Structures are given as C-alpha cells and as structure tokens.
Amino acid sequence: xxxxxxxxxLVKHFRGVKAVxxxxxxxxxxxxxxxxxxxxxxxxxxxxxxxxxxxxxxxLIRYRGEPLGSRFRQDIGIMFQSTAxxxxxxxxxxxxxxxxxxxxxxxxxxxxxACALGEFIDRDTRKLSGGQRQRLLLAxxxxxxxxxxxxxxxxxxxxxxxxxxFWELVHRIKARGKTLLLTxxxxxxxxxxxxxxxIMDHGRIIAQGTxxxxxxxxxxxxxLELPQADFRDLPLPSWLTVMxxxxxxxxxxxxxxxxxxxxxxxxxxxxxxxxxxxxLEDLFLELTGRELRA
Amino acid sequence: xxxxxxxALFLCRNLxxxxxxxxxxxxxxxxxxxxxxxxxxxSGPGLDLYKVGVLGDPSDWNDSGFFKTRxxxxxxxxxxxxxxxxVQRHQLDMLFDPVGQRYWINxxxxxxxxxxxxxxxxxxxxxxxxxxxxxxVIRYVDWVMPGVLAMNMMFSCxxxxxYVIVRYRKNGMLKRLKATPLTPLEFLSxxxxxxxxxxxxxxxxxxxxTDWVIGFPMFGSYLDLFIVFAVGAISLISLxxxxxxxxxxxxxxxxxxxxxxxxxxxxxxxxxxxEGVRPFLQKAAQLAPLTHIIDxxxxxxxxxxxxxxxxxxxxxxxxxxxGFMAVGAWMFRWE
Numbered sequence: 001x002x003x004x005x006x007x008x009x010l011v012k013h014f015r016g017v018k019a020v021x022x023x024x025x026x027x028x029x030x031x032x033x034x035x036x037x038x039x040x041x042x043x044x045x046x047x048x049x050x051x052x053x054x055x056x057x058x059x060l061i062r063y064r065g066e067p068l069g070s071r072f073r074q075d076i077g078i079m080f081q082s083t084a085x086x087x088x089x090x091x092x093x094x095x096x097x098x099x100x101x102x103x104x105x106x107x108x109x110x111x112x113x114a115c116a117l118g119e120f121i122d123r124d125t126r127k128l129s130g131g132q133r134q135r136l137l138l139a140x141x142x143x144x145x146x147x148x149x150x151x152x153x154x155x156x157x158x159x160x161x162x163x164x165x166f167w168e169l170v171h172r173i174k175a176r177g178k179t180l181l182l183t184x185x186x187x188x189x190x191x192x193x194x195x196x197x198x199i200m201d202h203g204r205i206i207a208q209g210t211x212x213x214x215x216x217x218x219x220x221x222x223x224l225e226l227p228q229a230d231f232r233d234l235p236l237p238s239w240l241t242v243m244x245x246x247x248x249x250x251x252x253x254x255x256x257x258x259x260x261x262x263x264x265x266x267x268x269x270x271x272x273x274x275x276x277x278x279x280l281e282d283l284f285l286e287l288t289g290r291e292l293r294a
Numbered sequence: 295x296x297x298x299x300x301x302a303l304f305l306c307r308n309l310x311x312x313x314x315x316x317x318x319x320x321x322x323x324x325x326x327x328x329x330x331x332x333x334x335x336x337s338g339p340g341l342d343l344y345k346v347g348v349l350g351d352p353s354d355w356n357d358s359g360f361f362k363t364r365x366x367x368x369x370x371x372x373x374x375x376x377x378x379x380x381v382q383r384h385q386l387d388m389l390f391d392p393v394g395q396r397y398w399i400n401x402x403x404x405x406x407x408x409x410x411x412x413x414x415x416x417x418x419x420x421x422x423x424x425x426x427x428x429x430x431v432i433r434y435v436d437w438v439m440p441g442v443l444a445m446n447m448m449f450s451c452x453x454x455x456x457y458v459i460v461r462y463r464k465n466g467m468l469k470r471l472k473a474t475p476l477t478p479l480e481f482l483s484x485x486x487x488x489x490x491x492x493x494x495x496x497x498x499x500x501x502x503x504t505d506w507v508i509g510f511p512m513f514g515s516y517l518d519l520f521i522v523f524a525v526g527a528i529s530l531i532s533l534x535x536x537x538x539x540x541x542x543x544x545x546x547x548x549x550x551x552x553x554x555x556x557x558x559x560x561x562x563x564x565x566x567x568x569e570g571v572r573p574f575l576q577k578a579a580q581l582a583p584l585t586h587i588i589d590x591x592x593x594x595x596x597x598x599x600x601x602x603x604x605x606x607x608x609x610x611x612x613x614x615x616x617g618f619m620a621v622g623a624w625m626f627r628w629e
Contacts, residue, residue, distance in 0.1 A: 083469075
C-alpha cells in the first residue's frame with residue numbers, strides 16, 4: 001500500500017520542551033491507523049501537526065507525495081475530541097455551513113443516514129446528548145466526503161453502548177475505502193478498529209505494527225487472574241511473574257498447566273480464576289510503564 | 295475570498311444572534327429604557343433653575359441685584375457664537391454681557407421672558423440693549439439621545455464581536471474552522487457584516503421606537519445619520535477585532551473591552567458636554583471613535599449639518615476603521 005500521509009523527521013519544541021522528537025510516520029491509503037500514547041507523549045501535538053493545525057519546528061509532511069496545501073484542506077475531515085458548535089444552530093444548519101466550505105460535499109440525507117442523525121438533525125446542538133453530539137461531529141467531519149479522516153479520541157465520555165454504535169459507524173467508513181487516523185485511550189477500541197498501531201512516548205514512536213503483530217512480537221505468555229482475596233501470599237517459583245493490581249493478582253506464564261499445578265499445590269482456590277491472552281493494554285503498560293490515563 | 299463560505303458563516307452568526315432572545319432583548323430594550331428614563335427625568339417640571347450665560351471675565355461682574363438673584367445659575371462664557379447657539383437651543387435661558395450692557399433671549403422661551411423681566415427690574419438704572427434669537431427648544435433628552443444610541447452601538451459592536459470571537463477561540467470553534475478551507479478574511483468579514491447589519495437594524499428600530507414615543511428634532515438628513523452610524527459601527531467592530539485577535543480568555547477580553555468602552559463613554563460626551571473639561575482630555579477624546587460618532591450625529595440631528603460639515607468626523611472614523619482592521623487582521627490567530 002502506498003502512503004497517503006507521510007511525516008519525515010518531525011520535531012516540535014515548546015518553550016524548551018521537545019514534544020515531538022524526530023518522528024517518522026507513514027499512513028497507508030485505506031488503512032485505519034491508531035496512534036496511542038500516555039498523556040504528555042506528544043500524541044496530540046503530532047496529530048495537530050499532521051492535520052496542519054500546528055507548524056512543526058522542523059521536518060516534512062507530505063500528502064499524496066506533496067507538501068500540505070489547499071488540496072489537503074479540501075480532502076481531510078477532522079473530529080476533535082471536543083469541539084464547540086455555534087449556539088442556537090441546529091445540526092442541519094451546522095452541516096450546511098461546514099458543507100459550504102468545501103468544493104465537494106455529501107448530500108445531507110446520506111450523511112444523516114451514515115451517522116444515524118435521525119430526528120435530532122433539526123435540534124439545537126446545545127440540546128444533544130453526548131452520543132448524538134459525537135455523531136453530529138462525525139457527520140461534520142464527513143461532510144466533504146474526506147479521503148483522510150482524523151478522529152481524535154472520538155468516544156471519550158460515551159457510554160459503552162454509544163461507543164459500540166460509534167465503532168459501527170467507523171467500520172462503515174472503513175468499508176468505503178477511506179483512510180483514518182485514530183487516537184484513543186481505549187485499547188479495546190484500537191484493537192477493534194485499527195489495522196495498524198503506533199505507540200508513542202516522549203515524542204517518539206516506540207512500537208508500530210498491526211495489533212496482532214505487536215502482541216506476538218512482545219508477548220509469548222498468558223495471564224492468570226485471581227481475586228486478591230483468593231490469593232494467599234505464598235511464595236511461587238521464580239518462573240512465574242506475579243503482579244499485584246488493585247483487586248486482583250496477575251500471574252504471567254508461558255505454561256498454563258504448570259502454573260495451575262503450582263497454585264493447586266498451595267491450596268489456592270481456582271473457582272474465580274480467569275485466563276486471558278495479553279492485550280494491547282498490557283503492551284502499552286509494558287512499553288510506556290505508565291497508566292493509560294495518567 | 296469565497297462568497298459562498300462568507301455567506302454561510304454570515305447566516306449562521308445571524309441565526310445565533312437572533313435566536314438568543316436574551317441578547318436580542320437586551321440590545322433593544324437597554325437603549326429604549328435608558329432614553330425613556332431620561333425623557334421621564336428631564337421632561338417634568340424639574341428644578342426652578344434658570345441658566346444665564348455671562349460674557350467676559352467673571353471679575354468684571356458688578357455686584358448688581360441681578361447677580362444676587364436666587365435660583366439663577368450664572369455660567370461664564372467667552373465664546374459668543376457658541377453661547378448664542380445655546381440660547382437658540384434653550385440650553386441657556388439668557389446670555390448677558392454686563393460690560394457691553396446687552397442681553398440675548400430666545401423669543402420663544404418662557405424662561406427667557408421671565409429672566410428679562412427680572413433683569414429689567416433689578417437693573418432699572420442701566421441702559422440695557424435687548425437682542426433676540428429664535429430656535430426650537432432642545433431638551434436634554436434630545437441632546438443625549440444620539441449619545442445613547444451610539445453608546446449602545448459601541449457596547450454591541452465591541453462585545454458582540456470581540457467577546458464572541460474570544461468565546462469561539464476558547465471553546466475550540468475557531469480551531470475547528472481552521473481545519474477547513476475557510477480563510478481568516480472570510481471568517482472576519484462574515485463576523486463584521488453580520489454584526490454591522492444587526493446593529494444598524496436594531497439602532498434604526500430603537501430610533502424609530504423612541505422617536506414615536508418621545509419625539510426628537512431632526513434638522514438634518516436621515517440618510518446622513520444612517521451613514522454616520524454605519525461608518526461608526528464599522529470602526530467600533532474593527533476595534534473589537536483588535537481585542538479579539540489574540541485573547542484566549544473571556545475574562546481578559548471582557549477586561550480589555552471595559553478598559554476601552556468606559557473611558558470612551560465618559561470622554562465622548564454621551565452624558566455631558568466636554569466644554570470645561572481639561573484640554574488634554576478633550577484631545578484624548580478625539581482618539582475615540584465614539585466621540586466622532588456622537589458629535590457627527592448631534593450635528594446632523596440638532597444643527598442640520600450635511601455630510602460635508604461632518605466630513606472631518608467621517609474621515610477620522612474611516613481612518614480608524616482601516617487602522618483597526620489592519621491591526622486586527624495582522625494580529626489575528628485562530629488559536
């Protein structure tokens with residue numbers, strides 16, 4: 001796949017702090033690319049430079065092999081995590097206004113269907129629920145039928161049902177061959193939606209690949225999870241790594257059968273034992289050493 | 295510059311303003327109630343006080359009985375034509391020249407008649423010569439009305455543009471617009487145009503409404519007055535843009551707008567004439583757009599001035615508009 005958007009040796013300084021440090025990135029056409037990182041990793045700055053909102057201190061960005069220009073502005077759609085809309089204006093009026101900024105626009109009916117705007121399209125935007133508002137913001141981002149769509153933490157603050165509904169919308173956009181750049185705090189979201197993921201920390205990309213590749217590359221073990229109350233603090237063999245979390249104990253092992261035998265030998269109840277593969281969240285913690293929402 | 299983009303923003307800004315009932319009501323009711331209040335306060339019987347302008351040096355005044363009369367305010371004046379205009383407008387009930395032994399009254403003024411009787415009674419031995427002028431009475435409310443309209447326009451222009459743009463910047467609206475093909479010129483011109491027509495429409499409504507209820511003199515052309523308000527509104531909106539160009543907090547913007555608007559209110563002669571104010575303050579007032587709007591509007595309404603007579607004010611307002619717009623556009627940042 002050819003790269004739709006490329007960044008080469010991006011650097012951004014803020015009052016002596018290097019927010020983005022010599023970063024290289026290529027987003028293939030038709031890919032849903034996830035950019036993950038803890039707070040302060042330089043993720044937002046990187047995305048805003050890629051969106052053309054901020055100027056880099058140095059480095060190059062190319063869209064379809066050319067520097068960012070008026071064509072880029074016409075071709076992209078952006079959904080910020082929080083965008084205020086004009087008060088007293090309905091969703092339909094907002095879509096009309098944003099649509100007027102572009103040469104090419106999608107019909108309102110198509111946008112309304114695609115983003116499930118329904119009857120609230122004619123409601124004052126101040127009176128929309130969180131999920132409705134996010135759907136309207138997505139519709140605004142799609143108003144010009146963009147080739148490249150930036151989604152900046154699009155489901156933050158949504159309830160699980162609204163988040164799942166939103167994922168459905170993103171899947172539909174992907175199915176139309178659009179390219180997406182997604183930033184999110186939710187690893188499950190990144191795993192479900194992204195074809196490729198880059199994890200950032202300290203302004204640099206520290207890991208990149210498909211979610212499956214990354215997990216296979218970094219982990220060959222599984223996690224046994226037990227409630228803290230069931231785990232008696234008895235010494236375990238050194239080949240088992242034990243991690244005490246808030247309410248649970250996680251035991252990392254490559255050999256599940258042997259690990260279970262060791263637990264049974266110490267008379268530990270396995271009634272509430274859970275066995276799960278390693279997740280992106282584990283990978284994130286392993287690579288950055290930080291909580292996701294620090 | 296794309297007219298389509300400009301028009302879309304213009305319409306949305308208008309809808310936002312017109313649907314915000316509290317803001318709309320405030321823009322119409324505030325000046326109406328202010329003028330009505332003044333009309334009520336100054337159209338009643340009021341104080342039994344006569345105003346007599348006295349020509350010449352106060353030390354030349356003799357201690358005649360006339361100057362000892364109670365309930366008469368004696369106001370020294372050196373400018374004969376200006377004082378005569380005030381007699382014409384009933385702002386002075388009499389002008390008295392004790393050295394030249396002459397006096398002027400307005401034949402249509404009842405107070406002038408009473409004062410003449412008093413003067414003749416207390417100065418029986420003098421050979422006073424009577425001069426007369428004529429002119430319709432100009433009430434305080436007539437004099438203050440152009441100022442109140444202009445002041446309302448000032449607050450609406452400064453806060454309606456300056457404050458709103460800062461709010462857009464703070465809540466991320468401008469950042470979202472920056473990510474579109476919209477240019478700063480298109481955005482700013484839509485804001486100016488939207489506020490301009492809205493403020494002109496509301497000013498016309500307030501003018502017509504108060505004129506219908508209270509009745510104002512109008513010696514000049516309504517079109518000329520409209521031109522003054524239009525040019526004045528552009529200059530004030532442009533001043534609002536300068537404040538909004540970079541500010542990122544509504545508190546800072548409100549502070550800056552208050553720093554601009556309140557001195558202008560006091561120095562531009564909205565409530566009282568600047569005569570007698572320190573000269574440097576009078577000069578400073580000339581730097582404020584509001585001064586030129588009010589002076590030009592009063593000249594048209596009360597003196598029947600034409601555009602040529604007020605061309606100095608129009609030129610000053612145009613120069614200020616260009617200057618403010620250039621600075622505002624140069625300083626403007628989406629974020």
